């Protein structure tokens with residue numbers, strides 16, 4: 001096969017995805033780079049642990065779901081600690097159900113501060129996975145699948161924009177960026193630290209351990225006896241959506257104990273750690289945090 005001129009390029013995409021929408025988009029983008037003969041490595045944020053070597057890559061892509069008009073707190077930590085980009089090209093994408101305000105522009109500013117040249121930062125509309133305030137989309141509904149296809153269909157345009165070097169940073173103005181920064185910080189403080197401790201476990205829990213294994217923040221322990229929550233939740237709602245018994249709910253649920261849970265088709269969250277009994281309180285630091293090159 002004749003290699004195209006751009007094939008010396010190599011892309012690294014680091015994404016966080018609670019329930020799979022962002023993973024679907026990351027995958028669609030990676031495939032599109034592949035069609036352009038550009039090798040792309042995809043990593044889930046919770047699997048990127050330390051001293052990640054960015055040097056083989058020509059482009060770094062960052063993807064996240066929008067939470068409260070901003071990015072999740074694990075992504076904020078990562079963006080602040082990324083290795084110095086030294087002018088490396090970067091792009092940002094988010095998935096959302098409605099509005100992201102300046103989330104992508106804010107992420108682009110964090111990247112710029114770390115020395116990256118951000119070519120493009122875009123939000124992609126898809127469906128809701130959030131169970132507490134609005135209720136999630138039905139993953140099997142035709143409308144959901146249609147929205148997913150519409151989102152993925154935008155990958156070629158996005159990649160073309162990145163490769164042309166003439167992309168756009170959406171809503172890159174002070175008002176949007178400030179709104180995202182403020183709501184993001186407020187959300188991290190209020191929802192992340194207060195609301196997340198209040199998850200309820202219903203009697204249907206079979207102590208299967210799935211919630212503990214899939215939690216990206218090691219926020220759940222003791223699931224082989226009775227799941228307990230620490231106070232460092234992202235509110236990604238992965239535990240709520242992946243509990244096979246639908247036994248995790250929240251007192252603030254507007255649609256109490258709805259039967260619908262959202263999991264994007266084909267997505268399997270990384271299984272991070274073995275489940276525990278509550279008697280054996282796991283070491284809080286069993287999962288290494290994100291420690292990047294400059295730390």
Ligand SMILES: Cc1cc2nc3c(=O)[nH]c(=O)nc-3n(C[C@H](O)[C@H](O)[C@H](O)COP(=O)(O)O)c2cc1C
Nearest residue numbers: 018019020021022065066068069096097098099129
């Ligand atoms: C806690 C929480 C807050 C959310 N806030 C927003 C929001 O402010 N704006 C929006 O458009 N979507 C919001 N959403 C919806 C998600 O961004 C959207 O469903 C996303 O595609 C989920 O991606 P994932 O499946 O990769 O986790 C929120 C979802 C959650 C769980």
Ligand code: SF4
Nearest residue numbers: 205206208209211243
């Ligand atoms: S995933 Fe659900 S059923 Fe399994 S331990 Fe957690 S709460 Fe219980």
Ligand code: SF4
Nearest residue numbers: 215233234236237239
């Ligand atoms: S406790 Fe649940 S909602 Fe919170 S970070 Fe873990 S999986 Fe996500």
